[in-house]
Amino acid sequence: MDYAKPADVVAAMIDASVKKLALAPRDILIRGALSGALLGAATTLALTAVVTTGQPIVGALIFPVSLVMIVLLNLELVTGSFAVVPLARLEGKASWGAVISNWSWVFVANLIGSVVFGVLIAISLTNMGRAEIAGVAARIVAVAEAKTIANAALGTAGMVSVFVKAILCNWLVCLGVVMGMTSTSTVGKIAAVWLPIFLFFALGFEHAVVNMFVIPTGMLLGAKVSLSDWWLWNQIPVTLGNIVGGFLFTGLALYVTYKPARESSEADAVVIQAAAE
Template structure:
């Protein structure tokens, strides 16, 4: 009885997109920052599980906890907004400038929250800089370099690889935001949105907000990654890839 039909889901998408486009800047920043923090928590939890079990799929099974927190609390996740607000736009409920303003300020909020959590997490696992023996340190450095200088070594093929991985990622993430609307019960929402998020994380696709945490965290720990490496070889192509598939 809690199941919501696809036709009603589309109507709910339009309403959600319309509501998000009307939020003031302070709400976009705060909700975006909190979403960045919670996805950072989920990422470090997933990495912890992978390191403990030596089974990356275990981390993927756990990662959706962050997405669930974001959606159930009504926070702002730009990768979901890449789908929800255009739906309202195509229905004539939202102006295009409001859509772009939402995306911009939510991304700014994500950066604030993600980098803040990265700083706190780095201080925690290094005991305020007194140790470098935690296996998470090596993992974050490895992931940060893989997501940037590994693409850089391939030239434009690396940019296109990141872009395609981002498309594959956000087709699932945006679907997660939609699947949460297929049930009226909290348990049903959690189960429905868990599935596509597991699919994207388990295959190592590229998510812009996760990368706003993991790459700066790796840089703080000594990864051989510059600011331009982060943005030119990952953050920009991944953000545009996420936008492409969410919009699609």
Template sequence: MIILLGLELATGNFALIPIAVKDKRTRMSLMLFNWTWVLFGNLIGGVIYAFLYYIVITQMGHSDPATIPVALRIIDIAETKTIGYAQYGLSGTVTAFTSALLCNWMVTLGTVMAFSSTTTNGKIIAMWLPIMTFFALGYEHAIVNMFLIPAGIMLGANISIADWWLWNGLPVITGNIVGGMIFTGLMLYWTYKTSEPK
């Protein structure tokens, strides 16, 4: 939906803007400005959506999340994505980073492949396989987690804001940047870059 509507997805920008910087079409400072504000906007949107979801699923706090199967599943996933990594220390951090790297390789392939079509159906078909791959394999996507982990916290997950950012937020954003920038953006740039005539 974000790609079709022409909106800003931070993880897509991790692949696309470095190409423009490499090609000297924009500056590094403007790329970092974009990444900062788009991440911040995605974070605000994710947390607001999590709050609205909490209102709906708990009937504005009148239903106990412990009695709602989907709420229990969100809590379990949020805890797995944070304290699940924490129990392994540095190995958990490396795992979260690597999962995020692989995730954004898929997400940014979907973003770039959407450019291969001029029709809505073509764009959806082009994006479908890489996005479904990342979901099916359970990879870490920073923007998805900006909804999922706050929703888990609101529903009663045994995690703190610090747990979120230390064990998931920071390593996952870093992995998403590396995966999108190197494995999709720069690899495609180097593959298709034509030599300038002398």
């Protein structure tokens, strides 16, 4: 049996947290950029499926390929790190400063990979601007505008809505990352990751790294979205919502109920006895 029990999964999450915090910035940048690009590729594929079939559920079924590759290759995705990385701090093995530094590096790396892939796919879809914006390119433009200026038109309601969608999104995305740890086999990991990622995409929730790709790519393709529209009405509230959903609903929730018992070593016993005397 390759199934890992929840308590063992949380122990693996803590171990992963410590290892992620030990990564050099160079490795974070490479692994994070690859993750951003892979999410961009999967988003493009999913939107292509939607345009071709007219069925959004088909795109949702396809989209999890990106998270599967990211998990199997042990790459860096900031939304997953929102749940996993703080556990080292909760265990007293790192500072909040180290956690925030890691999140910042991964965020920048994901942004770089997403934007670079967006530039490349925009060139591909338009033959360097010579082809008409149609098909999946037009769909990307529509999605970019729906995620930004449509929210701005709603004012406070739009801001609250996108924040809540981001919380719900990363609760499910981080479940996907964590469920990948419930199996030691490749097939088991694929199946476990697929389920919650399919749910998040099918329900239309907001993912910070997906938006790092789809919004600037839509802007390159002609979406009437400004930089302030992108960051104020989507990227910032979505990132904050993803932190809440990932950390509170997945990382902290699983840690509190399944955290490993602290076993006192002989050295600890000596220290305790000496303090008592």
